[in-house]
Amino acid sequence: MASYDHKKIEKKWQKEWEKSEIYKTPDEQKSKDNFYALVEFPYPSGNLHTGHWYAFSVPDIFTRKKRMEGKNVLFPIGFDAFGLPAENAAIQRGLSPKKWTYENMDYMRKQIKSIGASFDWSREVITADPEYYKWTQWIFLKFFEKGLAYQAETPVNWCPKDKTVLANEQVVGGHCERCGTEVIQKNMKQWMLKITDYAEKLLEGLEKLNWKDEIKEAQRNWIGKSEGAEIEFEIKDNKSKIKIFTTRPDTLFGATYMVLAPEHPFIENHKSQVTNYKEVEKYINQAKKKTQLQRQKEEKEKTGIELKSIKAINPANNEEISVWVADYVFSGYGTGAIMAVPAHDERDFGFAKKFKLPVKHVIAWESGSKREREERRDGGCAVIFDHQKQKYAFGKTPEGILDLFGGGVGNEDLTRGIKREIEEESGLHDFVSEELLDEALVHYFNYKKKVPRLARATCLLLVLGSDKLGKIAQEDHEDYKILWLDPEEAISYWEERNKDSDYTHWIRFLKRGVNWLVMAGIDTTNKLYPEPTVHTGKGILVNSGKFDGMDSENAKWKIIKFVSGKKAIQYRLRDWVVSRQRYWGAPIPIIHCTKDGAAAAPEKDLPVLLPEIKDYKPYDDGKSPLAKAGKWLKVKCPKCGGEAERETDTLDTFVDSSWYFLRYCDPINKKEFASSAKMKTWMPVDLYSGGAEHTTMHLLYSRFWFKAMFDLGLIPKELGDEPYKERRNRGIILGPDGQKMSKSKGNVVDPDEYVAKFGADTVRMYLAFIGPYNEVGSYPWNPQAILGIRRFLDRVWKIASPRSSTLGVFEDSTPSVLPRGDSARLLNKTINKVGDDIEEFHFNTAISALMMLLNEMEKAGVSSENFSVFLKLLAPFAPHLAEELWSKLGNKNSIHFELWPEYNPKLIEETTFELIVQINGKVRDKFEVPADILEAEATHLTLEREKVKLALENKKPRRIIFIPKRLISLVL
C-alpha cells in the first residue's frame, strides 16, 4: 500500500529548513512588503498540549501562504517564562525555578519544532532572560517617573495557600485560579499601574480598530463606562457632606436613605456622633473578613447597619433620610457611597425590604397611546390576593370586562382613596398588609363620558385576611362581580383584549404583584415572572415636585443642575496591581530609603538581577522571598547615598507579556528595548491570533502598556498608539468525549502520540479541518476523523508515485493526461477558493476544496504541471509532504518560497448552468442551459419541458421570475 513514511520525510525537511535557515526573517527584503503575524507565546509548563498545536500550527498555514504571496513575514516565537507554576514546582521538587523553566523550554522547543511551523527562532524572546527583563524594568521606571506606576495600600485578593496577592482575573469563582483555595481580602501596600487613566483612550481606540465586534464589546464591558452624576448630601446638624455617584439622577426624589461602603472614611471620622458605633464597627470588621466566595453566596441576601443618630438631607426635597453601612456598596467604585432608591433599583429594594425602609415611586411608565385634549385623572388600583384561596381578586363588569379593582381618587390620601374605591366596588375590606407596587401613566378613552384621559395610576398590593364582604356603598355604575382567578387567566384575557385596547399596565402591575408575593412566600402556587420586581427602567417622573411629567432622560440633567451636582463618569476598570510577593519574576527596580522614600534604581544598574536564594517560599505575612537575599537587599540610596533597601516584590507576568511583540522586532539590541527603525519596519502587528481567555486581560493590558509608552515618546509617532491591527480569537479543542480536556477526566489527547503515528502534517491539517478557526467554538478531538486526513495525504502520495496507474509524474515531466475542461475549471476554482479561505481563516473549507480537487484528479488524471499547482496549494497545510513531492518533481528550491498560484478568471466562468425550475416554490425540473441565456429563451425552453407541462396541467403561470445563472420560478 502506498503509505508514505512521515517520520523520515518530516525529520529530513525539518533538518533541512533549519540548516538553510529559510524561515530566518530579514528586517527588510527587496520589493517585498513586511507582514507581522503574531501568536501568543507559550508558558513553559513542560509539555506541549493540543491547545498549543492548535495555536501554532493553524496560523502557520496562514503565514506560509502570506510568504508565498511575496510578503516578508515575521512569525516569531518565544517563552513567557516567569510565573507561579515554576515556583510551585520548584518548591515541591527542591529545584531552582530557573533550572525547571529552562529545562522545560529545551524540551518544548523540540516539541514546537516538530510541528513544522515556520517560526523564526533566531528572534526567540524569553521573558526571564536578564537581557529581556532589563527592559521590562526600564519601561516600568519610565512609567514610575511619569507617575503611572505608584504604590498604594489596597484591599487585594489574597491566597492563603500560595501566600500571594492575586489579580482579579486570577480569582475564579472566589477561588485561587492556581490552587483552588478560597481567596480572602487583605489590605497591602502594592505597586499599581494607572490603567484607569487610560480607560477613555482604551475605549476610543477600539472605535478605529478593525476587530471583530464581539472582541471589542468584551473589552468595552470590562472597562464598564457609566455616565452619571456626583451629588452631595448634607448631614443634618453637621457641617459635613457625603458625595455619592449615581447614573440615575432622575430618581433623586425617590432616594429614601443612603448607604456607605464599610471602608468609607466618613464612618471613622464621625464615630463620636454615631451612637451605635460599637455595633457598626463590628459589622465593618465582619464585612472585611468575608471571602469573595461568601460575598458571592450571599449575593442577594443584604446585610448592613444603620448609623444611628446620623441623618442626611435629600437635596431634592429636603427630606430627612437615614444613613446605613452595607457591603453591597463598594469602596472602590464611584465615591463609595450611594443614594438608595428602593422603588427603582433592585438592590436597594432588597435592602429596604429587609430593613423596612420607605419606598417611594418617582418613575412611572406610560401605557396606551396619547390622544388630543386628555383629561387628567388621578387614581389607582390594587392587586388583591387571598392567601387562603391562593387566588387573586378581579372585578367583572356587567359588560363582561375584567378589571383590577380601583378607581379615581380626589384630594384624599392615595392609599386610603384606593382602598375606599375597592371596598365600594367589591366589598372586600379586610386587608392585613399593603404595599405600594408601582405607578403608571395611562392614556385611555372613557367610553361612557366619551373623553380621552390621562390617569396617574398607582397600584397597591393588598393581602386579604379574609374574603368577608363589608357593606357596599353602592353607586349606580359600580356593580362588579368578584372573580377569583389565577394570574395567568387574567393575563391571557387582557392580552387577548389588547388587540383593540391597551391594558399593558394591568398586566405589568399583576406580574409585579405576583413576583412580590412569590418572593415573600405568600403566594405558593405561582412562579416568578421574568419581569423585574422593581421598575428599574426609564419613564415619566412623578412625585418629583416641579419635574413631574418630564421623561427620565430630560429630567436627569435638570435635576443635576437643580441640586448643584456635576456630571461624572465612572469605570468598572480598576488600576492594575502589578506587584507579586513571589520569587520567579522580574524584580521591581525600586529602592526604598527611610529618608527619600521610593526611588528608581539607577539606569546603569539595570537589570536589577534576580538574586540566587535557597528557599523560594514566601513569608507567611506575604513578604516576597526576595527579602531573604541579604546581600542583594542592601543598597545605597540613589538620592542621598544613605543606607537603603531594594523593593522585594516582583512584577506580574502580564507585565512581561505586555511588550514582548516589540522585542521580537529587535531581539538582541543591547542599547534599547527596540530601535525606532526596527519598530517602524514591523509594527503594528498585522495579525494577532490567540485565545479568547486573553481578551480582557493580556489584550487590554498590552494595549494600555503600548499607549503609555506611546505617550512617553518611546514609540515612533507614525505607528499610532494601537499595537495590533487585527486580532482573531480561536476556539478550543475538547477531549474525544466532548468535555474540556483535563487530567482528572482522563480525556487528554497527547499530540506527540498522534504525530508519531500519523505525522505532523496530518495533525496540523486535522486541526485546521476540525471547524472554523476564528469562531469561539469548541471542537471535540475525534481519533477516527484524523484518519481521514491521513488517508487524504496518502492518496496525494499515491497519485504522485511512479507506480500509480493514474499518473507517473516522476517519470514524465510532460503532461501525461490532459485535463478536460471541467478539470481545468475545477483547478482554477480551487486556487481561488483555497486562497480566499486561508485569508479568512476558513481552513476547513479550504481543505475540503483540496479534497474535491484530489477526487477529480484521481478520476480524470492530472498533468505534472497541474499537480505542481496542487502541491503549492497544499504546501501551507502539509509543508513536509509538499516539499518532499516538490523535490521529487525535480525542483531544487523550496516550495515554500514559490509564488502562490494565480487562477485564470476566464477559466472559472461556467459556460453552462443547470436551470432549476420551480413551480409554486417547489423544484419540478432542471436542465442544462447556456450561461448567458436570456429570460425569453429560458422561459420558452421551460414551458416546452414535459415535466413542466405535466405539472402545469394546462394552466398558465401567473408570474414568471427568472434569476440568471440560477433558476426560473413559475407562479400559478
Place this chain on the structure above:
RNA sequence: GGGUAGGUGGCGGAAUUGGAAUACGCGCUAGCCUUAGGAGCUAGUGCCGAAAGGCUUGAGGGUUCGAAUCCCUCCCUACCCACCA
C-alpha cells in the same frame, strides 16, 4: 441576573449572504480485492414511504414567487462577567 456567540444528519461541519439544504470528512451498509489491516477499490447513506410522492435547518408565527439565511414570540446550549449604584 447581564453581555456575547450559537442551535443544520448518528458525529465535526458546508451553503456564493434571499435562489437545488445537508458540500468535504468521520461513521455506517452492501459488494469486490487481497500478502487478513486502524489497508485499498466500487456503490449507497437526512427522515417517512413498496412506490409515486411527502416531510426536514431548536419550537411557533410572519414577510416573500422562493427563507437555514430577514422580522416577531418562545425554548435550549456554550463562553465571559456578575450586588459596579
